[in-house]
Each structure stands twice: as structure tokens, then as C-alpha cells.
Amino acid sequence: MDLIANLSTGFSVALAPINLVFVTAGVIIGTLIGALPGIGPVAGLSILIPLAFGMDPTGAMILMCGVYYGCMYGGTITSVLLNVPGESSSLMTCLDGYQMAQQGRAGPALTIAAIGSFIAGTFSVVMLTLLAPPLAEAALSFGPPEYFALMLLGLSAITGLTGRSRAKGYAMGFIGLAMATIGLDPLGGVPRFSFGHLELLDGIGFLPIAVGMFGLGTVLAMVDAPADIKIMKTTLREMVITRQDMKESAMPIVRGTIIGFAVGVLPGAGATISTFLAYAAEKRLSKTPEKFGTGTIAGVAAPESANNASTGGAMIPLLTLGIPGSGTTAVLLGVLTLFSLQPGPLLFTKNPEFVWGLIASMYIGNVMLLVLNIAFVPAFVSVLKIPYRILAPLIAIFCLVGVYSVNNSLLDLWLMFTFGLIGYLANKLAYPLAPLVLALVLGGYMEVSLRQSLKMAQGDLSVFFTRPIAAVIMVIAIAIILWPLFAKLFSRSPQAGKLPVSAEEI
Amino acid sequence: MEKAEAAAGILILIIGAVLLIAAYPLPYMVESVPGPGFLPLWVSLGIIASGAAVTVSAVRGRLRPGEPIPWPDLPGWRQVGVMLVALALALVLFDDLGFVITTTAFMTIVIFSLGVRSWVTLITAPIAAAAILYAVFALWLGVPLPQGILTFMG
Numbered sequence: 001m002d003l004i005a006n007l008s009t010g011f012s013v014a015l016a017p018i019n020l021v022f023v024t025a026g027v028i029i030g031t032l033i034g035a036l037p038g039i040g041p042v043a044g045l046s047i048l049i050p051l052a053f054g055m056d057p058t059g060a061m062i063l064m065c066g067v068y069y070g071c072m073y074g075g076t077i078t079s080v081l082l083n084v085p086g087e088s089s090s091l092m093t094c095l096d097g098y099q100m101a102q103q104g105r106a107g108p109a110l111t112i113a114a115i116g117s118f119i120a121g122t123f124s125v126v127m128l129t130l131l132a133p134p135l136a137e138a139a140l141s142f143g144p145p146e147y148f149a150l151m152l153l154g155l156s157a158i159t160g161l162t163g164r165s166r167a168k169g170y171a172m173g174f175i176g177l178a179m180a181t182i183g184l185d186p187l188g189g190v191p192r193f194s195f196g197h198l199e200l201l202d203g204i205g206f207l208p209i210a211v212g213m214f215g216l217g218t219v220l221a222m223v224d225a226p227a228d229i230k231i232m233k234t235t236l237r238e239m240v241i242t243r244q245d246m247k248e249s250a251m252p253i254v255r256g257t258i259i260g261f262a263v264g265v266l267p268g269a270g271a272t273i274s275t276f277l278a279y280a281a282e283k284r285l286s287k288t289p290e291k292f293g294t295g296t297i298a299g300v301a302a303p304e305s306a307n308n309a310s311t312g313g314a315m316i317p318l319l320t321l322g323i324p325g326s327g328t329t330a331v332l333l334g335v336l337t338l339f340s341l342q343p344g345p346l347l348f349t350k351n352p353e354f355v356w357g358l359i360a361s362m363y364i365g366n367v368m369l370l371v372l373n374i375a376f377v378p379a380f381v382s383v384l385k386i387p388y389r390i391l392a393p394l395i396a397i398f399c400l401v402g403v404y405s406v407n408n409s410l411l412d413l414w415l416m417f418t419f420g421l422i423g424y425l426a427n428k429l430a431y432p433l434a435p436l437v438l439a440l441v442l443g444g445y446m447e448v449s450l451r452q453s454l455k456m457a458q459g460d461l462s463v464f465f466t467r468p469i470a471a472v473i474m475v476i477a478i479a480i481i482l483w484p485l486f487a488k489l490f491s492r493s494p495q496a497g498k499l500p501v502s503a504e505e506i
Numbered sequence: 507m508e509k510a511e512a513a514a515g516i517l518i519l520i521i522g523a524v525l526l527i528a529a530y531p532l533p534y535m536v537e538s539v540p541g542p543g544f545l546p547l548w549v550s551l552g553i554i555a556s557g558a559a560v561t562v563s564a565v566r567g568r569l570r571p572g573e574p575i576p577w578p579d580l581p582g583w584r585q586v587g588v589m590l591v592a593l594a595l596a597l598v599l600f601d602d603l604g605f606v607i608t609t610t611a612f613m614t615i616v617i618f619s620l621g622v623r624s625w626v627t628l629i630t631a632p633i634a635a636a637a638i639l640y641a642v643f644a645l646w647l648g649v650p651l652p653q654g655i656l657t658f659m660g
Contacts, residue, residue: 051642054643054648055647165569167556167559167560167563168556170556170559171518171556171560174549174552174553175521177545177549177552178546178549178550181546187542188536188541188542190532190533192542193525193528193529193546220586223585223586223589223620224578224582224583224585225578225579225582226621387622389617389621390631392620393635394631394635394638396589396612396616397609397639398638398639400593400597401605401609401639401643401651405649405651410597413600417593417597420593421590424586425514428576429511429514429575430570430575431514450540451539451540451544458538458539459537459538
């Protein structure tokens with residue numbers, strides 16, 4: 001496949017005026033969502049799903065992806081200026097970023113973060129451009145056993161997303177699988193878990209559940225405690241960075257990018273973890289580790305690059321293989337499914353304008369974000385002044401009208417409402433939502449692949465291990481699933497094998 | 507003993523049990539290939555097992571050592587309640603009252619109960635909300651929004 005030809009197709013799609021509007025809107029919305037504490041990318045994307053539903057698929061994904069990587073830029077703003085992370089992947093930036101702001105160096109912090117984010121984001125899109133086609137081509141030879149193994153690999157990500165209580169994470173995963181099972185059995189027409197209700201025969205919609213759990217759930221969490229953001233007066237006169245700043249940030253940006261990209265590609269580890277690892281690596285490699293936490297620019301450059309690099313990385317398995325590795329990419333996968341666009345090798349052959357248009361617009365989006373985050377920070381800061389008292393009900397009614405607009409279905413609205421409550425309670429009780437979404441989105445395909453594989457092999461389970469690619473993927477997936485057990489057996493610490501995650505892991 | 511956690515665990519156990527009962531009659535294997543009952547059975551067993559694990563941990567007080575659940579305070583609960591009730595009403599009345607009335611009423615009631623007292627805000631915010639929603643859904647996406655009792659306005 002000719003790379004140049006693909007990219008030119010892509011750019012001709014991405015540069016179409018309507019798609020330029022979408023990418024602009026997406027990155028602006030993403031920056032705002034990233035900056036606003038209390039709403040993360042998963043919530044933001046979920047709230048937008050009904051919009052996407054009414055749009056052309058290419059434009060919709062350009063918008064949604066713009067929101068996705070835009071969030072990584074936006075989170076820096078409140079981290080640096082207010083010591084409040086806009087979302088979990090900007091947590092590490094608070095450590096040194098806020099200190100720099102206290103020293104009157106908020107401007108350089110934000111600028112370096114923007115530059116690092118741009119370099120990292122663009123690098124990861126370049127890697128996506130280079131790695132996706134060969135990977136998609138290799139995946140063309142995949143059959144049901146390989147797909148089952150891949151879905152299992154995707155689901156194995158759940159073990160990384162469980163947070164402190166593994167039992168809770170698994171419970172959510174299984175519940176997600178159960179929800180995926182509701183409706184008519186795809187291979188037999190037998191109703192399952194419908195309890196006699198006709199409306200459930202088509203399964204329960206991903207859209208009202210996602211909007212409810214993440215959108216409404218977030219709204220409820222917003223109103224349960226007064227949380228107006230106190231914007232302190234900060235001067236942003238100097239967004240200018242010194243040569244010293246650039247020298248000190250260069251390698252951290254490089255290292256952060258590589259770490260972020262690698263972590264992003266892996267299922268189960270998302271932007272948040274990449275920032276922890278990048279920060280820790282910088283501190284370890286630094287000649288002055290004691291300065292970390294007091295306002296070193298490396299402490300800002302590294303995590304900010306990492307979280308952006310992870311977005312492009314996460315898009316690779318999503319687009320080429322259909323495996324989402326985190327809650328956010330699971331929502332993106334859900335959206336693709338709503339459009340009947342099955343990600344994977346067929347996406348590249350059947351819908352090249354869509355895929356390459358999306359990839360091309362990611363380059364454009366990153367450029368826009370670089371400009372926005374250096375030149376327009378005061379504008380974003382002023383949006384943060386909108387009190388939650390107005391924002392929360394606005395989002396709530398937006399969700400309601402959004403879900404209504406899709407199907408005019410009262411059932412959908414009640415589903416959204418119920419899952420809003422469930423999402424709120426789940427957050428309070430520390431039940432991670434990402435495993436549920438992942439299982440809901442992947443469960444159906446996984447079951448179909450399993451049954452088709454065994455039908456092909458006439459019940460012989462070894463089919464998963466005699467085909468080389470399936471075997472390799474199965475081994476990796478099983479290793480990931482069993483890893484926590486090994487870690488626990490060989491270590492005394494009760495937290496062994498558990499990665500630090502927030503309730504909303506991205 | 508972490509009560510709320512234990513209650514949640516038991517709830518999950520019960521859900522698992524109900525699903526197991528629903529899954530039981532389905533054919534498990536059909537000609538040595540998993541049938542429609544395969545996944546439902548294992549999933550319900552998984553739910554039961556994890557529900558049991560959570561309940562046991564909660565009873566032993568191991569789930570959140572020393573860390574209380576971040577329940578909101580009483581005013582917080584009231585806010586959540588207002589939001590839920592208002593949303594439920596809006597949901598039910600959306601078609602009948604129409605989009606304009608439901609949106610503006612919802613916004614006004616909720617922002618008032620959340621503490622906004624400025625007349626200017628109480629008037630402009632609902633109007634702005636209705637305008638934004640109209641622009642996005644009716645104008646841009648072309649979604650027909652119910653006019654409800656305002657249908658005489660055409």
C-alpha cells in the first residue's frame with residue numbers, strides 16, 4: 001500500500017472545510033474537557049455520542065478523536081495554574097507545574113507542556129501512519145481463532161484497570177459481559193437474559209448506557225459537593241521559554257514520548273499510567289532528583305509528552321485490530337460500532353478514506369492544539385469560571401436531549417437515567433467503570449469468535465494454540481490475566497501486581 | 507464490617523444468582539460447540555464469585571482500610587436528589603410539555619436549588635441552554651424536537 005497515496009487521500013478528506021470545522025471543534029472541546037476538573041475524556045466523549053450519531057462517520061470520529069487527544073493538552077492548564085488536575089493524566093503535571101507557577105513561571109510551564117505534547121502527539125500519529133498498514137495487512141489473514149485471542153487480549157486489559165480491588169474490577173467486567181449477552185443469541189436466535197421483555201431482544205443500547213454512566217454519573221458527582229474553581233489571578237505575560245528551558249526539556253520530551261507511546265499501545269495501560277512511568281523515569285535519570293517536586297521543567301515536560309504519545313499509541317490496536325486498551329478507547333470503539341464500522345484490517349481496505357482521513361486530521365489537530373495552548377490559554381481559563389451550578393444541569397439536559405434525539409425512545413431515556421445513578425454509586429463505592437465498558441463493547445464479538453472457532457475446529461480447543469498467531473496472542477493474554485496472581489505469590493505486599501489507577505482510568 | 511460495601515457485594519451476588527437461574531435452561535453445548543447457554547452460565551458464575559469475594563472482603567473490613575466512602579453530606583444528598591427528581595420529571599414530560607418548556611423549567615429549577623439567586627442568571631441561563639440545545643440538535647443535526655403543548659406556535 002502506497003503510504004504517500006494514502007496520506008494524500010487522507011489529507012484531502014481531512015482538509016475538507018466541514019472536517020476542518022469538526023477537528024477545530026473537537027480540539028477546543030477536548031481542551032476544555034481536559035481543563036475542567038470533574039469531567040474527563042470518557043465522560044466528555046460519552047456526552048457527545050448522541051451528536052456523533054447524527055453526523056457523518058468520518059466527521060464524527062474526527063471530532064471525537066480531536067476531543068480525545070485535545071484532553072491531554074487541556075489538562076495541563078488547571079494542573080499548572082491551580083494545582084488541580086483536569087483529569088487523571090494531568091495529575092503528575094501538578095507536582096512540578098504548580099510549583100513553577102508559584103515561582104512566576106506558569107507561562108514557560110504551559111509552553112513547554114504544549115510543545116512537548118505537540119512533539120509527542122505528532123510522533124505517535126507518525127508511528128500510527130507507519131505501523132498501522134502493515135499490521136492491518138497482517139491481520140487480513142486472521143480468522144475467528146485469532147479474533148477470539150485478540151478480544152481476550154483486549155479483555156485481559158481489565159486486570160490492569162481494576163484499581164485497588166480486583167474483585168470489584170472483575171465484578172464489573174462480568175456484569176459488562178452479561179449486559180453484552182442480553183438479547184437474541186447472535187448465532188442461534190435464542191433470547192437470553194431478556195426476562196420476557198420484547199424491547200430487550202435487540203440488546204441494551206451502548207449509547208444510553210455510556211451517556212448515562214459517564215455523562216450523568218459525572219453530573220451527579222459534580223453537584224454533590226460545592227466545587228467552584230477559584231481562579232487565582234495569574235499573569236501569563238510570558239509564555240516565552242528560555243534556551244535553558246529548552247535544553248532541560250529536550251530529553252525528557254523524547255523519553256516521555258517513547259514511554260507514552262509504548263504504554264499507549266499496550267492494552268490495559270493508558271495515558272495516566274504513562275505519566276507516572278515517565279515522571280518516575282525522569283526522576284531516576286536526573287542528576288538532580290531532589291529537585292523534582294520543586295518546579296523542574298523536566299517534571300512537566302515528561303508526563304505531558306507521555307500522555308499525548310499514548311493517544312496515538314492507543315489508536316493503533318484500536319484501528320488495526322479492534323482492541324481498545326482503556327475506558328476511553330472502549331468508548332471510541334463503541335462509537336465505531338454504532339456506525340457499523342468494524343475496526344480491523346477490513347477498515348483499511350473497505351473504508352480507506354475514513355481511516356486515512358482520521359489519521360490526517362490528527363496531524364492537523366495537533367498543530368491546532370499547539371497554537372491554541374500557547375496563544376489562547378487566557379480564553380480557556382475564563383471558560384473555567386462558569387460555575388458548576390450552571391454547567392451541571394446544562395450537561396444533564398444535554399444528555400437527555402441527546403439520548404432522546406437518537407431514537408425517541410423512553411426506554412433509552414430510563415436506561416440513561418438508571419445507569420447515571422449506577423455510575424454515580426459505582427464511583428462512590430470505587431467500582432471501576434472501565435472494565436464494564438470494555439466487556440460490554442468486546443463481549444459480543446468475543447463470544448461469536450469463540451463459537452465460530454470451535455465450530456470450525458469441531459470442538460477442538462487446541463485450535464487456539466496450533467495456529468501460530470492465535471497461539472502467541474493467547475499466551476500473552478493469559479499471561480496478562482494471570483500476572484497479578486504470580487505477583488501476589490512471589491511478593492509479600494498486598495498491593496503486588498496492582499497498577500495505580502484512578503476510578504476513571506484512561 | 508464495611509456495611510455499604512457488603513450490601514453492594516450482596517447485591518452483586520443476588521444479580522449473579524438471578525442470571526444463573528435465567529441461564530440454566532439454555533443449551534450449554536450444541537454438538538460439542540458452545541451454545542447459547544455457554545457464556546451466560548460462566549458470566550453468572552463469575553458474577554456470583556466476584557460478588558462473594560467482595561462481600562467477604564467487606565465483612566472482614568479489608569476493602570477500604572481506614573478510608574470511609576466519600577458519601578456527600580446532607581446538603582450534597584439533597585442536590586443529588588433534586589437533580590435526579592428533576593431529570594426524571596423532565597424525561598417523562600419531555601414529549602408532552604415540549605422541548606422548550608422542559609429545558610427551561612429544568613434549568614431554572616435545578617440552578618435555583620443549587621443556590622443561584624441572581625435574577626439575571628435565573629433568566630438568562632435557561633434561555634441560553636434552550637438556545638444551545640436548539641442550535642445543536644434542531645438546527646445542526648436536524649433532529650425534530652417535540653413542541654408538546656406549544657404546538658400551536660407551529
